[in-house]
Amino acid sequence: MSLILYPTRVGMDRENLALSTGQPMPKIAHVVVGSGMPHADPAAATALVNPRAESVQLAITRLSDTAIQINAGIDKAGCYTITEVGLMLADGTLYAYGPLMPPHGMHKGENIAIELPCVLSRAHLCDLEVDWSILDINELAHTVKELALDALLHDACQLLTCQLDPLEHALKHAWEYGAQHFEMELFSPRFTLRDSAPIAISGVVAGDDSLDLAEHTDTLTSGDYVIFNASHAEPVRILANLELGRRRVVNNLQYTYPNATLARSNWTFESCQNAVCPAGGLYFTRVLKLGTGLAPHRVYLRALTAAGAPELAWRDENGEYTHVPVIETRLVDSQWSDYIYAVPAHDRICLRVRTPVATRVHCLVACNTLVFSASGNCADCVTHSELDIQQHNLRTMDYFLAQI
8 A cells, every 4th residue: 555754844944944055955764664653744843752663774865956765674573563654864854754543553463573665756846656565575474374273272271171071081080090001201291190289409419318309398299310410310208307498308419409309200201202312311290090890901102113112110109110021012113102001900000211322202101900700790809899999980971061
């Protein structure tokens, strides 16, 4: 669209002064855009009501004895509606001014640069004609798409969360109380086997048998963690609270850590995707509830085929870790394999995964094993009768139906 810039009275006064004294006119300095309520009388304007940006580049070309062309570029930073435009001289004089009255205001999106080709004609001092054009149409299309997606996802996320919350609760209820139990690490806040966020700690000295965790002592559960920084990493098992916000560890610490992180793992987690695991990296689960029974539990680890199987170990809630060999490997595709381990059936267990070489882990699934008799009845490893299993399933379905 075209915009008319009207010479201002102060601009004409400055020009008349130059003519009367014989001094040259100040050079054109820049174009200014603003978002204020435009002046009712453009000729009376001495400044923009609400200036937002100045041109970052200015190219001036003489077209004839009475006309010059001004190409001004407005930076892509900022998101606002342009309602006023001014042409400034080097001495700060507003030489020309033009309003963009509603509904003719122009919205400038974030990351969209605008070019203003202006023609200043000495033959017609009453106006300057300006044409607007977008510098980068691809950037404009991308920005429009992102704005649309943001708006869509904002509404969609609320709807999806409303629907997924009861489904998540019902699913976890079934996994915990159904005949077959599942525990899953999908590297998602909704489905994870880690029960505490990483904690920054400092002042750890080699040989210490406790950690000063201050305000975290009430929220950090006992169990196995990794303390690590860029130089060292080692497992620690944290026990009961001591005085003054300290937590005791089972074994004395090997290294000194001026600053470090305490977490269930020193892997790097890509949300809802994979874990990036360094050579020698460690991952500890919280206590898992898989039930007791006749058959061993199964643990499935999906990891990169090229790196081989991660090392798995287990312990009961009060015991020590025992290594578990891989009993089966299943090729998923050209990149991933499922590594399957058999863990002795105990109700409450903890798992430790170690990656001997750098790799990626896609997920970890632990479950108990159901054993079926020749009659087809379930003699499952959680020692429920067939009636118990039916009652569990009914309670699960009732819970699910009550949530939707």
